Amino acid sequence: MIIDKKEKFSALHSNSVYLAGGDKLTLHDAGIREVPTSIYFGQVERSKLADLIIVDLSGNKLASLPGIDFVFILSSVRKLNISRNRITHLPIEISNLTSLEILYMEKNSLDYIPKEIGCLKKLVHIDISDNRLASLPHEFCQLLSICTIVAHTNFLDLLP
Numbered sequence: 001m002i003i004d005k006k007e008k009f010s011a012l013h014s015n016s017v018y019l020a021g022g023d024k025l026t027l028h029d030a031g032i033r034e035v036p037t038s039i040y041f042g043q044v045e046r047s048k049l050a051d052l053i054i055v056d057l058s059g060n061k062l063a064s065l066p067g068i069d070f071v072f073i074l075s076s077v078r079k080l081n082i083s084r085n086r087i088t089h090l091p092i093e094i095s096n097l098t099s100l101e102i103l104y105m106e107k108n109s110l111d112y113i114p115k116e117i118g119c120l121k122k123l124v125h126i127d128i129s130d131n132r133l134a135s136l137p138h139e140f141c142q143l144l145s146i147c148t149i150v151a152h153t154n155f156l157d158l159l160p
Helices: 005-012 037-041 068-073 092-096 115-119 138-142
Strands: 024-026 054-056 079-081 102-104 125-127 148-150
Touching: 068 092, 092 115, 115 138
Parallel strands: 024 054, 054 079, 079 102, 102 125, 125 148
Antiparallel strands: none
């Protein structure tokens, strides 16, 4: 599935999603303030959404991510890009993204990361730079596959 940029975004408001083959959901730089519910409550078969590998919601005006209903359809996602938004917190349901390998969250307004981040056992790369983080949860130590943590331009004094 490919949902790409503004030319197809208008269709999301009518509870329909265009399927163009593939495994990518792209809504970057679309000016959205919330993830359209038509993506996860719409007419698209959940089995097709479950095949998503890459989700790019970067460069929007999102203040938060939906909880369990949205995360449920992302169970196979390996790369999630939510950078350059206005996100202040992550839902604890992020722990259900057990296939996630790459997570981009830079340039948001995050002031904490939930301890459930430690459940992302396949996470290799995380970018949390340019946020408002003063600390990281001890559960970061449970990220056994992690190779890269990018965390500059925060208020971090020490790492777990």
